[in-house]
Amino acid sequence: MSKKLKLAIIGLGGIAQKAHLPGYAKMDNVELVAFCDIREERAKEIAAQYGVTQVYTDYKDVLNIEGLDAIDICTPNYLHSIIACEALEKGLNVFCEKPDAVSVEEAERMKAAAEKSGKTLMVMRNNRYRLTSQYLKKYISDGKMGDIYAARCGWVRRRGIPGRGGWFTTKAQSGGGPLIDLGVHMIDLAIWLMGNPRPVAVSGCTYNKFANSEDVADSKEARFGDRDANGTFDVEDLAMGFIRFDNGACMQIEFSWASNIEKEHLFVELRGSKAGSKFISTEDNQLKIFTEENGTLIDHVPQLDDGRGVPIHEANLRHFADVVLNGAEPMFVPQQGVDMIKILRAMYKSSEEGREIQL
Numbered sequence: 001m002s003k004k005l006k007l008a009i010i011g012l013g014g015i016a017q018k019a020h021l022p023g024y025a026k027m028d029n030v031e032l033v034a035f036c037d038i039r040e041e042r043a044k045e046i047a048a049q050y051g052v053t054q055v056y057t058d059y060k061d062v063l064n065i066e067g068l069d070a071i072d073i074c075t076p077n078y079l080h081s082i083i084a085c086e087a088l089e090k091g092l093n094v095f096c097e098k099p100d101a102v103s104v105e106e107a108e109r110m111k112a113a114a115e116k117s118g119k120t121l122m123v124m125r126n127n128r129y130r131l132t133s134q135y136l137k138k139y140i141s142d143g144k145m146g147d148i149y150a151a152r153c154g155w156v157r158r159r160g161i162p163g164r165g166g167w168f169t170t171k172a173q174s175g176g177g178p179l180i181d182l183g184v185h186m187i188d189l190a191i192w193l194m195g196n197p198r199p200v201a202v203s204g205c206t207y208n209k210f211a212n213s214e215d216v217a218d219s220k221e222a223r224f225g226d227r228d229a230n231g232t233f234d235v236e237d238l239a240m241g242f243i244r245f246d247n248g249a250c251m252q253i254e255f256s257w258a259s260n261i262e263k264e265h266l267f268v269e270l271r272g273s274k275a276g277s278k279f280i281s282t283e284d285n286q287l288k289i290f291t292e293e294n295g296t297l298i299d300h301v302p303q304l305d306d307g308r309g310v311p312i313h314e315a316n317l318r319h320f321a322d323v324v325l326n327g328a329e330p331m332f333v334p335q336q337g338v339d340m341i342k343i344l345r346a347m348y349k350s351s352e353e354g355r356e357i358q359l
Contacts (some may be wrong), residue, residue: 166227
């Protein structure tokens with residue numbers, strides 16, 4: 001009988017319930033052994049649904065479970081690095097929801113802890129597992145796009161503020177608004193497709209215009225997070241910026257929870273010397289490739305349906321288990337997390353100081 005990964009989940013909010021737990025439930029090589037949440041009743045209720053008997057309210061107790069192989073962190077952002085480092089120091093493998101951390105120093109501390117322990121540290125990068133992303137990565141690796149020198153990416157909502165007044169909109173706990181919440185997804189996907197060039201400079205602007213607006217939503221994603229009518233909203237609701245890379249490439253970025261646009265959409269566009277590409281959610285998540293053949297401009301539209309494959313969160317979790325159990329080569333390494341947080345923090349600093357920030 002093959003070995004199973006004995007895993008505990010810390011934090012049982014929306015993302016754990018809607019993405020992580022359904023994924024693990026389909027995996028025969030993972031055994032859920034413990035749940036932890038500061039809300040004991042919620043933890044007990046969810047544990048009963050999944051047949052888990054060990055329930056905790058303090059994550060430190062989880063880290064001392066005998067025979068545990070790994071933890072999955074689904075807590076508010078500011079706790080990601082704290083829990084991850086303690087777990088790695090105890091010899092546990094760690095999977096963590098994005099963002100990696102709320103500061104560059106904390107992201108670097110996570111990387112150092114993983115290297116010292118020799119254990120696996122992986123942070124959610126689920127959009128790499130789209131069928132369209134996998135196809136385009138292979139297309140690029142085959143040299144068909146040539147030199148990718150420019151990109152655009154974003155995720156913008158008309159109204160979709162998660163957990164207004166709760167930890168999502170409280171900077172001390174989240175580290176920021178849509179830039180750190182949504183930005184990780186599309187910036188990572190674009191950089192990964194480009195071959196992971198190193199960011200060297202960032203400039204941008206952030207705005208807070210909807211903190212006191214009516215709490216309406218047209219985005220299903222606004223369901224995440226617990227709301228607090230008397231809580232804080234001290235993060236941005238819109239961020240726009242520009243990234244330069246060490247190979248001369250550049251990227252435009254835009255992320256919002258609320259802005260007066262037609263409707264919510266996410267997108268990644270790449271410009272290469274041989275071909276370009278566009279992926280946009282408002283066109284049925286369709287991938288389009290723009291190139292030239294035999295003196296004629298050609299548009300390729302691969303017949304791919306992201307909804308047909310393994311759900312992308314589940315695919316990422318399956319990869320983590322494969323890395324830990326079977327030694328598969330990880331698609332994500334901690335340095336990519338450090339570079340991501342450097343970009344995000346530099347964007348905030350650029351907005352505050354009104355200048356480009358060198359990394």
